Amino acid sequence: MATLGLNQAERESMERFEAEVIAPSMSALVILDFWAEWCGPCKQLGPLLEKIAADYAAKGVKLVKVDVDQDKALAAQFQIQSIPTVYAIYQGQPVADLTNYRSEGQLVKAIDQLLGQLKIVPEGAAPKAEIEPLVAMGEQVLAEGDAARAASIFAQVRDLAPNDPAVLGGLARSLISAGQRDEAQALLDGLAPELAAKPELARARAALEVASAAPAADTSEIEARIAAQPDDLEARYELSGAYMAAGQRDQAADALLELIGRDREWNEGAARARFLQLLEAQGIGDSWSSAQRRRLSALLFT
Numbered sequence: 001m002a003t004l005g006l007n008q009a010e011r012e013s014m015e016r017f018e019a020e021v022i023a024p025s026m027s028a029l030v031i032l033d034f035w036a037e038w039c040g041p042c043k044q045l046g047p048l049l050e051k052i053a054a055d056y057a058a059k060g061v062k063l064v065k066v067d068v069d070q071d072k073a074l075a076a077q078f079q080i081q082s083i084p085t086v087y088a089i090y091q092g093q094p095v096a097d098l099t100n101y102r103s104e105g106q107l108v109k110a111i112d113q114l115l116g117q118l119k120i121v122p123e124g125a126a127p128k129a130e131i132e133p134l135v136a137m138g139e140q141v142l143a144e145g146d147a148a149r150a151a152s153i154f155a156q157v158r159d160l161a162p163n164d165p166a167v168l169g170g171l172a173r174s175l176i177s178a179g180q181r182d183e184a185q186a187l188l189d190g191l192a193p194e195l196a197a198k199p200e201l202a203r204a205r206a207a208l209e210v211a212s213a214a215p216a217a218d219t220s221e222i223e224a225r226i227a228a229q230p231d232d233l234e235a236r237y238e239l240s241g242a243y244m245a246a247g248q249r250d251q252a253a254d255a256l257l258e259l260i261g262r263d264r265e266w267n268e269g270a271a272r273a274r275f276l277q278l279l280e281a282q283g284i285g286d287s288w289s290s291a292q293r294r295r296l297s298a299l300l301f302t
Helices: 008-022 040-055 072-077 104-118 128-143 147-160 165-177 181-189 199-211 220-228 233-245 249-262 270-282 287-300
Strands: 029-035 061-067 085-090 093-097
Touching: 008 061, 008 072, 029 040, 029 104, 040 061, 040 104, 085 104, 093 104, 128 147, 128 165, 147 165, 165 181, 165 199, 181 199, 199 233, 199 270, 220 233, 233 249, 233 270, 249 270, 249 287, 270 287
Parallel strands: 029 061
Antiparallel strands: 029 085, 085 093
16 A cells, blocks of 8 residues: 555554555455444444454454544545445455445355355465365265264364365264264364355254264164054154164155155154255255155155
């Protein structure tokens, strides 16, 4: 920024700006908040920006506050006409004007979009190109049935990418498959809200609910009840839970579809809800889930 004609104090202000804003913005998204002590709206917005910056620090977001009364030259350089004024700075350039976003939801949405568009990698985090093959390896090992080894792989990858949804979701599902449900529950419960809402974590929560549907048990007694009374829908629901707990997804899907076919509204649609939960646990884009969804559609609409 121009420093010609500035006094010593103003030069020092510009130097601080270079060190606190321009340099960090080469690799981080800097939220620049112009404010003043006498500004009421500034005092309302300031704590919200501080909270969001703290929540997003691990994602490469930094907050810098500029008091327009103390840094008049800097405010003039940015042609600040009113406060609060909030800019997002990346690689030394303003990339968004966040001034009109005053709620947490609005700001979070805008920052999420910027992080996605700019593909900012937090300092010290591994690039996505390095993480994706490791995630694929963990998923393959999990699919092959070695849940303990998959959990170990995902745990190591988590050290490189602590906030990657695919890594966290894979770790949670591996723990569930390895019988470590309490550990998976603790992992999912400890996630920040913006992470918990990601599809990869929703799938992991569905997997935990599926695994917890019922204790693994000998199904012969339940099957005998159904043979004696085919319309015992509660028994059919119990059977699906036992299959789910045992990891027998085909049998669980068949049992639930049979129940839905007999009474789709039974127990306020409990069977359909469990069926959809089973599909989500497998992954919405999974070929098995797609095939089962077609079976459900054929049942409901024919």
